[in-house]
Amino acid sequence: MLSIVFIYQRKWILAMNKELFSEVYGLYYQIVGHLLAEDRSLSVQELATTIQEMGFEETVVSLLPQLTTPDGWHLFYEKEPNEWHSLLLEGSVKKVHTTLEKSWLKAILLDEKINLFVSIDYKKELLAELKEIPPLFRQKDILYYDQFKFSDPFADPTYQQAFKVLTKALTDKKTVEINYQRRTNEVNSEGIYIPLQLEYSKKNNKFRLQALKQISPKKWINMTLNISKIQSVKLTEDSIPNQTFPQSKEKMICCLIHNQRNALERAMLHFSDYRKETVKTEQDNYYKMTLYYPQQNETELLIELLSFGPMIQVTEPKRFIELMCKRVKDQLQLAVHTNI
Secondary structure, eight states: OOOOOOOSOHHHHHHHIIIIITTTSOHHHHHHHHHHTOOSOBOHHHHHHHHHHHSOTTHHHHHHHHHHSTTSOOOEEEEETTEEEEOOSSSSOOOOOOHHHHHHHHHHHTSGGGGGTSOHHHHHHHHHHTTTSOOSOOGGGOOOTTSOSOOOOTTOHHHHHHHHHHHHHHHHTEEEEEEEOSSTTSOOEEEEEEEEEEEEETTTTEEEEEEEEEEETTEEEEEEEEGGGEEEEEEEEEEOOSSOOOOOOEEEEEEEEEOOTTHHHHHHHHTTTSEEEEEEOSSTTEEEEEEEEEGGGHHHHHHHHHTTGGGEEEEEOHHHHHHHHHHHHHHHHHHHHTTO
16 A cells, blocks of 8 residues: 655645645545544544544534434444444545545656655555556656756765765754765865754755754854765764754844735745744735745745745845845846846
8 A cells, every 4th residue: 555755845745735635535534534433432522522623613513413413424323322333344444545646646756856755665666556657747847947957966875875864863863973065175074963954945956954063062053054065974872962052043024915816825835934924914915924034045035035026025124125126136137138
């Protein structure tokens, strides 16, 4: 049976899940499946409590009658007063994968970055099961018009090994010893790091590591490392020390979103990896978004905001607005000089 594969491009996957799969195995399906798997009798109150815990506040109003009334779905029967039993003969609801899901999964497995998350043998096993299924799309079908040409060497064994060690360190909350070369022909630096998170830059098509580097037994500093420049990484036996660590300083911008062409939903999805606050303004169809970002992501964020055109207007700070204006002027000059 096919298993769930850990996915790396969070923003894109959220969009795919919402559009493709939400109606296949949605919230009601999950709640009812959980209740049907119970091998004991359930009172109406127990049914309602579970529905409220797994669903929304209003879910119990529409779902409970479908389980306990003669006009409902006939998935439970009342053996004794207020004792509802599942009609399932076995204790679980088997999930059948649709052709669309299989097609989507095969497309993901054909992306070279998947080797960072699953073993080669497991990938081969899944592809063998999907041999007769065409992929939903291929990488060559997608034109990245605003992505840098040179990306990380995802197929390189050293890169893959470093990535997997870092993933394990994050899971096990361990420190790592990293040998890092910032620039070509520069002496490598070594140090002890606490991995904080792995980031994927769609713009650069690269992975970065946010980490703390040990300067002294009690002093750590924030660092951003490119995975491609890690020469070697070794998991240590040391757990993360129990002490206060420095927090990465965040910057803030305020934007006004004009919700045309689905701009609000696209912005929420596009900037899902940033901390933000969004409120509706008194002006019809306009929303205010306050977005917080690390300094090292400023250029990338600026380019992403410009890609929304007139649908997003940055209102503050003035410094960021000036950076956007300069970027647009530079692009116009480049277009004139190259006869674009």
